[in-house]
Amino acid sequence: MGKVMRAIGLMSGTSLDGIDVAYLETDGETIVKRGPARTFPYDDRMRDLLAKAIAAAANLSTRDERPAALTEAEQALTTRHADAVAEFFNAVGIEPASIDLIGFHGQTVLHRPENGLTVQLGLGELLANATRCPVIYDLRAADVAAGGQGAPLVPAYHRALTAKLPQRPLAIVNIGGVANVTWIGRDGALIAFDTGPGNALLDDWMMRRAKLPRDEDGAAAARGHADEDIVRDLLGHAYFAKPPPKSLDRNSFAAHAIENLSTDCGAATLAVFTAQSIARSREHMPEEPELWIVAGGGRRNRTIMRLLAERVEHAVVPAEAVGIDGDSLEAEAWAYLAVRSVKGLPITFPGTTGAPAPMTGGLRADPSPARKLI
Template structure:
């Protein structure tokens, strides 16, 4: 179905990522044939304001009652429309800032905002109207990239590993672990022969962000400053690590709200932050229990790489170097947005985006839905 000429065609794609964190929208440009990374372009972060953040927090809480992917009760429908409009705006901002002609963009990969992820129940819900985005931007949009995998019995996450493998193709170290610490933390293990193992290791920044919001009104613990002033409550860490998720072998994936702050409710702000940073680091280090070989290099992307407490705790717990993404010539902020551009191209070409070693699906599988902009109407 997909001929050789099509397979080798390089496309100019935009990736839009909002994911499980509530920070904002990441936009990145990538030129790729869906196999090799030809050229990484500019990127932009469009932070959420308090209005949309609160809207999405309410929508995520409301989504806990969903029984089907298509339901949009209560505030969910309004949040989905507002979120989509914010993405339209983010694309416009990106193009204007970088002097890029919209007509040169061949494809947009649209993640949307995850509000529910329960693959064991066959449910994963990302808010975002692909057809509205396509019509507003005038460009084809690939969206809903997790659904086909979940419908086939996979975890629907993580999806970025195949892009991780393309990015580190020329690195001499093997095996390599790429850890993304967003709302949820996940690991990609890339073996010497390119084999992939990937799964969610546990909470990334989500619990810590929620803690800081509750205690200080701040959206995050910038630079891990609060955690650095605190003392880790080892009993609380042990209690959190007793959750059955950590003993379960991969493939596995996690909902952002799978854990609560109850275990640290009585701690000071600083001690709670330190405890949560240590918990995140410990769950990443525990990933080694399920890997065939110890990684020779740990590359950390996502907002968590900027938290000194998390990075320091992780470095203490593993046996090889732990470095931020930039040390491996990877943009730790735009990595996932780039990945969504890459996955959109793979999806458009019918190439697999999930694999038995990454989501537990029975065989390599493509996915995603394509929305083309409505044709322009001729004036009557």
């Protein structure tokens, strides 16, 4: 076992709901100790800033462009992350000086790997100075620059996290704004890719129609009736037949086809679309998973969970059923990846992102020396 480091992971997902913060002690290979975790929701102003930034990012041609909407959002986003770290340290009794690294995901506002372009907002130096901790950030860029998809990045952590589970092969599904799957073979082989929509379409639909941030517990979808013709048309998108590695932008799919449906029937249609696209991921797996573990906010949507269970052969369980925290998993993963980054260990692989070889990645920002008071 190599040197164990104490790391904090920060994850801000495509659902625009808030920041997950998690503590992890790890050598970057095995998990030594999983610690406390907290979620810090965004307020309406922050969500609005990020929504405007995502809209503005659609016109970017290079990853370092920062039109006004992105500049404002990046500053506010980084400040909110610094506040979340301070609140987390205070809540769980951690001294900043005891932390070796912070793994900072930032906010993805554009992901077009086919054009060699992925953009995550987040000012590493600002966060390092605000928290007084070294920060590892921009973990996707090197992979995309080398021709990879830059996503998903979490599979290495999935494999370490489930090393003691007897089921093989198994699948870990994260249903965030976009859904992705990691297939882990009997010999530890990894295949990973984005399966299709997660919560983003459904969350956006509920906000437009009902001024609600999500379909709580899948209740609206449970009341509605899915339009199977619309689902079939949506699943006709070329992405689903494309072999992995492959990844998606939050806005890769549009929900125009459901605009004439009721709120409940639109929710039901989108829930079926998400579940069916996850189930179709089996077409790209060498063997049927013996267990499906679901993490991310989507595991709380009972309708999506039921629909997925109806469409695959083996058990579908929330992450907690196997001792995994389904809320903090991705934040933990960013702490794990940060440690791997500083040790020069690979964070992306040919079977997960299409990278030409196992690759490390990420940038490091250290806090500036404290100014002396006169």
